Amino acid sequence: MSPNEQAAFAAGVEAMRQMAMIAAVTIEARDDASDLRQRAAAAALHGLAEGAKALKLEASAEPIHCLRTVQNNAPLDAGEA
Numbered sequence: 001m002s003p004n005e006q007a008a009f010a011a012g013v014e015a016m017r018q019m020a021m022i023a024a025v026t027i028e029a030r031d032d033a034s035d036l037r038q039r040a041a042a043a044a045l046h047g048l049a050e051g052a053k054a055l056k057l058e059a060s061a062e063p064i065h066c067l068r069t070v071q072n073n074a075p076l077d078a079g080e081a
Helices: 003-028 036-057 063-073
Strands: none
Touching (some): 003 036
């Protein structure tokens, strides 16, 4: 990836992380924030933001490197434990 492509990738990841955090905080501030669906949505958005942060911290933004990172961090299936 060229430096310009890497910068665009990093900017896109950061924008997605910020949008996820804004949406999560907005859900948490709602009157019905204690409902199970709202809590689950906020938790999922927080997880998305954390995942984006992990992507941003990677030294290389090469697509194959990102795929390997996702594969290495994927939860084990029940048969693999």
